[in-house]
Amino acid sequence: MSPDDWPARFEAELLRLGQHPARARALADETAQQAVESGTGPDRLFGPAHLYARHLVSELNDVPPGPAGGGPPAPGRVLLRLRDVGKRYRRRVVLSGVDLTVRAGEVAAVVGANGCGKSTLLRICAGLTRPSSGAVERTHRVGLVPQDGGTADWLTAAEHFTLFGAAAGMAPRRARSAGEHLAARLAWRPAAGQPAQELSGGTRQKLNLVLGELGSPDLLLLDEPYQGFDEGTYLDFWRQVAAWRDAGRAVVVVTHLLHDLRDVDQVLDLGSRPGGRVAAVAR
Amino acid sequence: MVPSRPWLHGFLDLCLLAMLGERSDYGYGLSQRLAASGVADVPGGTLYPALLRLEQQGLVEPRWASSESGPRRKYYDLTAAGRAALADQGADWRRFRDGIDALVSASVGASVEGERR
DSSP, rough: GGGGHHHHHHHHHHTTTOOOHHHHHHHHHHHHHHHHHSSOOOOHHHHHHHHHHHHHHHHHHHHOOOBBBSSSSSOOOOEEEEEEEEETTTTEEEEEEEEEETTOOEEEEEEEEHHHHSHHHHHHHSSSSSEEEEEEEESSSSEEEEOOOSSSSBBBBHHHHHHHHHTTTTOOOHHHHHHHHHHHHTOOOOOOBBBGSOHHHHHHHHHHHHHHHHTOSEEEEESSSSTOOOOOHHHHHOOOOOOHHTTEEEEEEEEEOOGGGGOOOSEEEEOOSSTTOOEEOOO | OOOOHHHHHHHHHHHHHHHHHSOOHHHHHHHHHHHHHHHHOOOOOHHHHHHHHHTTTTSSEEEEEEESSSSOOOEEEOOOOHHHHHHHHHHHHHHHHHHHHHHHHHHHHHHHHHHHH
């Protein structure tokens, strides 16, 4: 990674996250200055530019209103909207009448019994499955973490980072460094040369999660992405969800654990039977 | 022993306010003082956002100053609100420290008792 374009990428990401242009410029200048006074490059001091931008924005959004002003952030722009969405396979109704609006800075949980269409709904949100009825609007940058699969047995973690990074327009070295940084947040250090098929189930899920986040999506769609996680990693995962929200992303997570619902902004209950009644419950 | 990060997270602001209460300083200088005091090696990605947050809350005030060698530096001074926050948080910290101290001493006393039996 060239240290020269780090401040430019940092500033671009701050702008994308909705920082005022003058503020983004000032923060980029200041961050470059901090690297100089520490006698190191910004990439070594702060890690990948787009990740540090998100970290900084989430740190600054935490500030309680002080003498300098502040207050709760205004509701964000809509990143996903489903209107009266239905799905049927031949005569079998899987989903009907689903409404869901998720804004920047919100976490929505999708719950319901097995077979009620949770995964189908997530694929519709991602644009991988066409709904039979209704309308879907979504932002461009979407990351999907499937329940399982999505990784190639014979590729190493680094090769996955390169491949998925390329799909998001990232240079190989930048993709690898971002992937390693994201893995570290889940307490995982990928071993060089180890193919994915040799990873444990929990570690494969970490790989899936990192790949979903690699391109800095604005909307993250997660399908029970913590199967096989131990307790510590599970908590890391929910901290990560909170950090995404605080950085102004939208998160939709399919889950069956009631424990998870404490920290979400809205719950979409798909009911207990296929095509069952749908109720959206605000927190 | 260097405390693990979750511990530090609650007290980094207090450490920064205390160091700036002693004298104004710039980011890298503060990180060196933290390391020298044995509190922690604080990575830049943790230190600089914390300083920005204090600035946003109006607890510290930045000023740019040139250095003899190299580029200008952003020095921070405590504001009046910063001094008040330092007094409050300092008192909280002493209560917390004394409480933990009491618990740890009690447990050390008890285990010595246990060994005598």
